[in-house]
Amino acid sequence: MSSHDPFDDLEAELTALGDLLDTPSPPPPDVAAAVRARLETPSPPPSDAAAVRARLETQPQDSARRVRRARWKVVAAVVLAVIAVTAATPQGRAAVARVLRFAGIELQLADTPPAPVRTTANLPGERPVAPDDLPALVKFPIRTPSELGAPDHATIADQDRVVSMFWPDGVRLDQFQGGVDPFFFKQLGPPWPDYVQVAGTSAWWIPGEHPLGYIRRQDGTEVPLRQAAPTLVWQRDTLTYRLEGAGTKERAVKIAESLR
Amino acid sequence: MRHAMDDDEAIARSLDGDLGAYEALVARYSALAHRTAAMLGAGDEAEDVVQEAFVKAFRHLSGFRRDAPFRPWLLRIVANETHNLTRARGRRSDLAVRLTAAADPAAPDDPAGAAVATDRRARLLEAVRGLPERERQAVVCRYFLQLSEAETAQVLGWPVGTVKSSTHRGLARLREEVGGELA
Numbered sequence: 001m002s003s004h005d006p007f008d009d010l011e012a013e014l015t016a017l018g019d020l021l022d023t024p025s026p027p028p029p030d031v032a033a034a035v036r037a038r039l040e041t042p043s044p045p046p047s048d049a050a051a052v053r054a055r056l057e058t059q060p061q062d063s064a065r066r067v068r069r070a071r072w073k074v075v076a077a078v079v080l081a082v083i084a085v086t087a088a089t090p091q092g093r094a095a096v097a098r099v100l101r102f103a104g105i106e107l108q109l110a111d112t113p114p115a116p117v118r119t120t121a122n123l124p125g126e127r128p129v130a131p132d133d134l135p136a137l138v139k140f141p142i143r144t145p146s147e148l149g150a151p152d153h154a155t156i157a158d159q160d161r162v163v164s165m166f167w168p169d170g171v172r173l174d175q176f177q178g179g180v181d182p183f184f185f186k187q188l189g190p191p192w193p194d195y196v197q198v199a200g201t202s203a204w205w206i207p208g209e210h211p212l213g214y215i216r217r218q219d220g221t222e223v224p225l226r227q228a229a230p231t232l233v234w235q236r237d238t239l240t241y242r243l244e245g246a247g248t249k250e251r252a253v254k255i256a257e258s259l260r
Numbered sequence: 261m262r263h264a265m266d267d268d269e270a271i272a273r274s275l276d277g278d279l280g281a282y283e284a285l286v287a288r289y290s291a292l293a294h295r296t297a298a299m300l301g302a303g304d305e306a307e308d309v310v311q312e313a314f315v316k317a318f319r320h321l322s323g324f325r326r327d328a329p330f331r332p333w334l335l336r337i338v339a340n341e342t343h344n345l346t347r348a349r350g351r352r353s354d355l356a357v358r359l360t361a362a363a364d365p366a367a368p369d370d371p372a373g374a375a376v377a378t379d380r381r382a383r384l385l386e387a388v389r390g391l392p393e394r395e396r397q398a399v400v401c402r403y404f405l406q407l408s409e410a411e412t413a414q415v416l417g418w419p420v421g422t423v424k425s426s427t428h429r430g431l432a433r434l435r436e437e438v439g440g441e442l443a
Contacts, residue, residue: 010431011403014388017381018404025294026307028287035286035314036279 104176104240105233106185106215107204113189117211120226123157123164124214130154131165138163140177140239147258148173158183158214170229170245171255177239184242185222186231187211196232196249198256203234205249232256267330275321286314289331292405293338296415299355299400300342309345313338332407332414339415355389355400380438387437388430394422395430402427 025031108114131154134142138160144150151165151173162176162183176183187210194205212228215221231244232252236259246252265273265284273281293313297306317337324333388399401412402423409427413420 010435013384014399014403014434015406017384017388018406020381021299021385021404023295023298023306025291025298025310028290029283031290031294031307031310031314032283032286034311035318036283038311038315039279039282039318 104183104235105242107193107206108185108187109193110187110189113208114187114211116209117213117224117227119224121224123155123162123225124216124223125159126155126157126162126164128153128155134163140175143175143236143239143259145173145243145255145258146260147255172244173255174242174244175239183214183240185213185215186228187213194249196253198232198234198253199236201234201236203232203253203256205252206231206233207249268326271321271324271326271330274318282318285330289334292331293334296335296338296405297342299404300339300397301346301355302342305345309341310338313341316341332411335405335407335411335415336417339417355385355396383438384434387434390437391430391433394426395433398423398426399430399434 129137131151134154134156137156142163144165148167148171152168153166155164155166156162157164158176162174165173165175174184186206188206188208191207194207196203196205207230209227209229210231211224212226212231213222213224216223229245230247230249230252231242232246232249233240233242234256235241241256241259243252243256246255265281267285267288270281270285270288274285290310293310294306297309297313302309313334317334320337324330388396388404391399397416398412401407401415402409407415409420409423412418412423412427416423418426
């Protein structure tokens with residue numbers, strides 16, 4: 001082609017223009033580290049409930065998932081758990097609009113506030129133990145928020161997989177090995193959970209009172225526990241924490257960050 | 261210094277579960293992947309799209325034909341993710357780029373000529389932005405990303421003939437818009 005061929009000139013011009021176009025991107029090592037962090041996070045094995053939700057997943061919810069994922073982009077480098085927001089209108093909980101699985105806690109989001117739980121129940125196999133005995137009784141490292149000091153009393157439950165600590169002013173901290181199958185579920189309506197950070201990692205603040213229950217590991221049955229106070233949920237390593245009764249979001253985050 | 265792994269070695273090690281090797285591959289293609297996502301319309305979600313694409317690429321790495329080049333295979337996944345995103349948004353994808361403020365290297369001593377050239381570039385970019393979707397994608401892949409026709413076909417998932425015809429139509433439309441003459 002001769003250089004007077006207008007197409008040829010235009011092609012050269014477009015190539016030169018391309019070189020002048022700015023497409024910012026983060027430092028490659030950061031991207032690599034973020035991708036690695038995601039690959040190192042085990043994805044939850046599909047439970048029956050998840051399979052039902054997956055089948056029901058449709059385009060509008062896919063869009064919602066995208067939007068939500070974009071919001072988490074900023075913390076991608078420190079991703080602890082791949083959070084799957086899946087459509088959820090399985091049988092028996094038709095009012096649930098979306099399910100958020102976060103670190104062993106399933107947040108069932110509905111457009112209207114769920115009916116409160118009037119009863120209270122204990123976790124499966126929950127029994128009181130002396131706080132000092134906890135490290136010897138469970139397989140994971142026990143952490144205590146220095147902000148609160150030593151707990152007043154403690155329990156362990158679910159074959160020693162869930163530890164709960166209690167303080168006199170109504171604060172309760174649950175810690176358990178999560179991240180795979182959800183163990184707790186929370187039924188939420190507006191106000192929606194609020195995304196926050198705890199020591200640089202992702203966390204959710206659930207601002208309103210809400211029904212709390214657990215999902216039986218054997219068969220996935222949902223067992224209501226009680227009406228829970230505003231709660232902060234977060235994850236550290238493979239452990240999930242839920243802090244209830246701290247009052248404000250700010251105090252909850254402060255307590256969470258003091259975990260030692 | 262340690263020798264730099266080539267793609268094939270990095271892929272082989274990644275398939276063995278060596279995440280460090282995969283990190284090297286991600287770092288190597290990160291800028292190109294972001295550029296591709298941005299130019300195909302991912303906008304400010306390019307970072308998100310790219311991360312997702314790299315995660316998917318790792319999970320599908322066993323399906324990658326080792327005798328084929330990695331670059332278009334990866335960019336195909338980036339393009340697919342971008343497409344899913346723009347479709348989910350339910351609107352037309354945008355060419356999310358901007359002209360750098362760099363001085364025109366061709367005419368350092370000719371400010372007036374440089375200004376004209378800058379103006380023409382801006383008009384050309386606007387004209388590319390205004391192209392019908394497929395023509396724009398073809399032009400972006402061929403000239404802005406400097407992919408071959410075969411690579412463009414692979415990345416966009418089109419037959420090579422469609423790449424050729426879309427590129428041709430796009431170029432013709434650009435000529436109408438901004439004129440064929442160089443300023």
